[in-house]
Amino acid sequence: MPAGVGTSGPAGATAGPGVAGGGVGGDVRVLDPLPRHPGRFALRLDNGVTLDTDLVVLTAGGRPSTALARGAGLEVRRGIVVDDRLASVTDPAIHAIGDCAQHDGRVTGFVPPAWEQAGILAGLLADRSGDDGAQTYDGTRIVARLRATGLDVAVLGDAAAEIEAGGEVVEVANPIAGSHRRLVVRDGRIVAATLVGDLSRVGLITQHFDRGTVLGPTEPGALLMPDRPAGAGSTVRTLPDDAEVCACAGVSAGRIRGCSSFEQVRATTRATTGCGGCAGTVRELLDTTPAHA
Template sequence: MSAAAVSCNTSFDGLSGRSDRASSPANDVLQQPVRGDRIVIVGGGMAAARLVEGLVARGLGPQTTVLAEEQHAPYNRILLSAVLEGTHRPEALTLREKQWYAARGVDLRLGCLVADIHRDTRTVELADRTTVPYDRLVLATGAIPSLPPIRGTVRADGSLDPRVQAFRSLDDCVRLLALVDRQTLHDRPRRAVIVGGGLLGLQVARALAVRGIETEIVEGRDHLLSSQVDASAGKVLKRSMARLGTQVYLGARATRLTEEGLRLDNGYTLETDLVVLTAGGRPRANLARRAGLTVNRGVIVDDRLRSIDDPHVHAIGDCAEHDGNVTGFVSPAWEQAGVLADVLAGNEATYEGHRVVARLRATDLDVCVLGDPRNEVGEVVEIANPVTGTHRRLVVREGRIVAGALVGDLSRVGVITQAFDRQTVLGDHEAGRLLLPEPMPAGAARPRLPDDAEVCSCAGVDAGRIRACRSLEDVRETTRATTGCGGCAPAVRQLLATREPELSMEGTPL
């Protein structure tokens, strides 16, 4: 957390003092949520925003406080690279305006730096030493970027070298935009090195390349997207990046930033005006650790998303660890938020894990990953064409798709995702046919997508619900489709475009 974060408004709006319901630790284990409990959410990211929506829908808005460290209302972090690329405006990323929270009685406090959690008194201490009491505390603190050990990137005063930029927050994105959009051509960066060849690294590289900056990627592992796809798919991605003008250095690590450029451990020095750090992150669990909660990679939670040490403390999103897994993606974080909203409302609900679908958002670069195709066990169905830059792989067990990776051709991603999410039992040859382009007779119209076909895997929205909406803004407001990874935006547009002509297509641009 940044020590520069300002203290937030500390008025409690009638929530001061301890609750009469406070009980002894022996009784805490048996205590169920009670309507009227003060709910405090630490964090203002996508998981927190989704949880607030769920609490508001269940009538719990007026008893909810959100302590967000950033000065911005919760926004879509996944689409930051789209802002950098120029396809989205920064303001279009906001999930809900501040007025939306206020109108529903939610106490949203921006610029709040939480210093400590005091479980004995059930209070959260802020940086200015004021406290916020809670009956139910939710940690939605997300993840923090892992800064690679590159000498010369940090100056003597602790600040980053002006050539070095992190890319994690909206403020990071705005700073980077200010660099690449400088009025004077001489002052703009001409060459950029992206440190990290994961999903974010590829998106940033494409965004900068689209803006005319010569980009190179340095990845310490033996292929791109090594956490999501195998080496064969990684090779296809590398060739695709080369065709798009981006050189990739694999099995190499950046060791030092010098006046000449970025030096690698293989002896090369890459001349550069700009270094962007995108090399992964780790769960942000320092607050939980200091509070004495059990932390492995993330805060360990049970099936009701409660800390295993304290039933009054919950965790969701990137900072939570359930059944040995941390999420790292928006769809399971939103699933957790929905379950926890039910739990905090006193309903019976449990989290049993989530099938992850991850999309890469970048111009001329199409990637979709389902589950864990590198480690999932099963029969492998694979089709690759390095010449056209496509690689499609499904892992099938007992007739069901348990994982997959699609690179280069996502024409059938909707059908594949639906079969994966529903665990549909496929016929003997059906998995192979799913990897082939859909046969379309000359002049034939594309078949109508069934109403029950899932369009948005992040929010779990099917085609029927999209067709029931009158505009893109209506889709965002009522279903939350397109507000996650954004990969469903083309399908949503197509579904709306095939409706009756009198329907409005106005709304927030995607």
């Protein structure tokens, strides 16, 4: 999902300096590539600048590897077309998950949806009852994170669509500090979010988003405010043990509560060692859990 799809104008403006600070320019188009000599190129841009370079990288997204599926006669569009049981619509004995699978017209392109699909497919394959008791796949809600030097962005859900459907916006911005946080709430539930610059609450917000937690009137605003002392009105301590805190490593709140230190969490569960977005929630869980005897 392009970042521009999920970020509003103010959020994009907040992220802009981080992009520029990394040496990334925008709002230009390449008119002509100009060969210089072996191993060197120049790009003539529409703003009148000629950019000398020794490497040109074209970034136009990924393409699923579907040659084997096509050769086997399976229906393939952008990916292998699958139904709610993650089975090929051509041959139900063949299943596909991850980047190569296309469900309901969409290829996800992210790691967490692949894990979700793998869990659901495992349940379906292990269900020998033949009935419909096992969970089926109804699509993955958008959860995208971008972490780079000077640039941290997280986008959950489709904010524009949710606002059009009646969602209410709760927003806190501090452009001086390079921070912008916005939630879209409908019927008390977080249905979309955009976080720029400060991802300390992204783990907790993602949990509420994934679980459809019904929040009180003041909770959405509290989630967007700077961190407070552990336990001071925090909703982290009320997370059930089976709530997933680290999406990268699939670590639950219960496993984190079973650790006695941040270092032990990292060493034994690998939580916080991926994108790092759950670190704030992990620390708060440790701070609000009674010390082990």
